[in-house]
Amino acid sequence: xxxxxxxxxxxxxxxxxGTTREAFLIRATLAAGATYGALSATPYITKxxxxxxxxxxxxxxxxxxxxxxxxxxxFYSMAVKLVKGLSADxxxxxxxxxxxxxxxxxxxxxxxxxxxxxxxxxxFDFGGAFADRATFLKTANTxxxxxxxxxxxAGPFIESVDILGAAGSIVQIEARHASLIRLTRGxxxxxxxxxxxxxMAKILKAVTPFIKG
Amino acid sequence: MTxxxxxxxxxxxxxxxRFFKMMGGAGAVSAFSVFLAACGSDGKKSASTxxxxxxxxxxxxxxxxxxxxxxxxxxxxxxFYKEVIASGLVKDAAxxxxxxxFYSTEQEHVAALTATIKSLGGxxxxxxxxNFGPTLDMGLKHVLETAAIVENLGAAxxxxxxxxxxxxxxxxxALTIHSVEARHAAALNTLVGFGYGLKGGLKGSLPDGAFxxxxxxxxxxxxxxxxxx
Numbered sequence: 045x046x047x048x049x050x051x052x053x054x055x056x057x058x059x060x061x062g063t064t065r066e067a068f069l070i071r072a073t074l075a076a077g078a079t080y081g082a083l084s085a086t087p088y089i090t091k092x093x094x095x096x097x098x099x100x101x102x103x104x105x106x107x108x109x110x111x112x113x114x115x116x117x118x119f120y121s122m123a124v125k126l127v128k129g130l131s132a133d134x135x136x137x138x139x140x141x142x143x144x145x146x147x148x149x150x151x152x153x154x155x156x157x158x159x160x161x162x163x164x165x166x167x168f169d170f171g172g173a174f175a176d177r178a179t180f181l182k183t184a185n186t187x188x189x190x191x192x193x194x195x196x197x198a199g200p201f202i203e204s205v206d207i208l209g210a211a212g213s214i215v216q217i218e219a220r221h222a223s224l225i226r227l228t229r230g231x232x233x234x235x236x237x238x239x240x241x242x243x244m245a246k247i248l249k250a251v252t253p254f255i256k257g
Numbered sequence: 258m259t260x261x262x263x264x265x266x267x268x269x270x271x272x273x274x275r276f277f278k279m280m281g282g283a284g285a286v287s288a289f290s291v292f293l294a295a296c297g298s299d300g301k302k303s304a305s306t307x308x309x310x311x312x313x314x315x316x317x318x319x320x321x322x323x324x325x326x327x328x329x330x331x332x333x334x335x336x337f338y339k340e341v342i343a344s345g346l347v348k349d350a351a352x353x354x355x356x357x358x359f360y361s362t363e364q365e366h367v368a369a370l371t372a373t374i375k376s377l378g379g380x381x382x383x384x385x386x387x388n389f390g391p392t393l394d395m396g397l398k399h400v401l402e403t404a405a406i407v408e409n410l411g412a413a414x415x416x417x418x419x420x421x422x423x424x425x426x427x428x429x430x431a432l433t434i435h436s437v438e439a440r441h442a443a444a445l446n447t448l449v450g451f452g453y454g455l456k457g458g459l460k461g462s463l464p465d466g467a468f469x470x471x472x473x474x475x476x477x478x479x480x481x482x483x484x485x486x
Contacts, residue, residue, distance in 0.1 A: 214467075216412055224444075
């Protein structure tokens with residue numbers, strides 16, 4: 045697999061059989077740190093050991109997805125008004141993506157209401173992301189790729205087959221968005237053979253700069 | 258998460274070992290680590306809900322069936338790209354680059370699915386006999402349109418099958434492939450000239466608006482039948 049290139053070989057050789065739960069968790073986290081950057085490993089171990097890092101239930105997954113969709117919808121809504129220099133086709137694409145994200149938000153709110161209470165829409169600050177075409181498309185590229193990783197990471201935790209199906213129907217569109225945004229940037233639409241899932245803590249950390257509260 | 262096989266995996270050394278064998282090496286450790294970091298830390302939940310590894314045995318047959326179905330489709334895609342590249346139809350450098358990249362990606366999917374099937378104790382299906390000759394004879398435009406159709410079918414197939422997968426690690430693996438097929442589909446849809454136009458003009462690139470649609474196995478196999486010898 046492509047991901048094998050990213051992990052430290054000595055960590056790949058770890059024999060996990062028979063280790064204690066804590067020891068294994070630390071190793072796992074270190075391996076994740078090796079994959080995603082060693083800097084993040086230490087605080088994450090502390091945090092992961094202190095409290096649960098996963099999802100309590102499907103509502104938690106849905107609200108997590110809803111947070112990301114709120115972010116994307118707000119991002120594209122602002123982009124349509126603020127970004128200068130997009131071609132007519134690019135603007136059409138951005139408007140279509142904005143519409144998709146809007147529908148994702150609405151669908152997830154409806155699903156969250158069936159399970160409990162939808163998470164409130166955060167306040168966002170995208171800084172200089174709309175300054176010009178290139179900066180905007182690069183940020184969009186990152187957000188879409190991140191969205192795919194987030195859904196793929198959360199998918200296996202979903203208990204309800206219906207909610208898994210709903211999440212799958214959304215992530216497929218996020219992947220298509222990512223592909224098309226990448227094409228506008230002259231980047232490979234599908235750079236890796238596997239869109240590896242990324243766990244919530246890492247995703248939230250990645251989008252934190254955009255969330256004001 | 259009462260039925261999270263992933264959590265079960267985190268708690269059960271024997272199924273963990275099986276998983277590493279299944280996924281084959283470093284990539285597996287990396288991927289598994291990410292999942293474990295997200296789920297295994299919740300000690301309270303896993304302690305109260307851990308279930309015997311045998312509880313997933315009922316689903317193995319079904320999962321193997323889905324994996325072999327996916328493998329058949331990946332073989333089909335791989336063979337198609339191989340023949341397209343060999344045909345010399347693709348002159349444009351950018352298109353050739355995409356075809357080569359997608360070909361190698363589909364090869365990786367074949368390898369991953371084959372390894373997964375073996376590790377679950379199953380027998381990987383052989384590559385199907387294909388018949389892309391008539392498609393290739395119709396020229397580049399038709400070839401690219403066919404590639405787009407096949408990739409869209411692939412994405413729909415994974416989406417349609419996901420809900421039936423019992424083993425959470427198999428599901429995780431399928432999801433990592435599903436979105437890549439979707440990326441391929443969107444790129445090819447654009448390439449064949451649907452463009453970014455709204456409504457009808459966007460047909461295929463972002464199909465049916467905001468939500469992807471799954472297809473059942475029978476419908477997918479019927480759709481690819483013309484390509485089988």
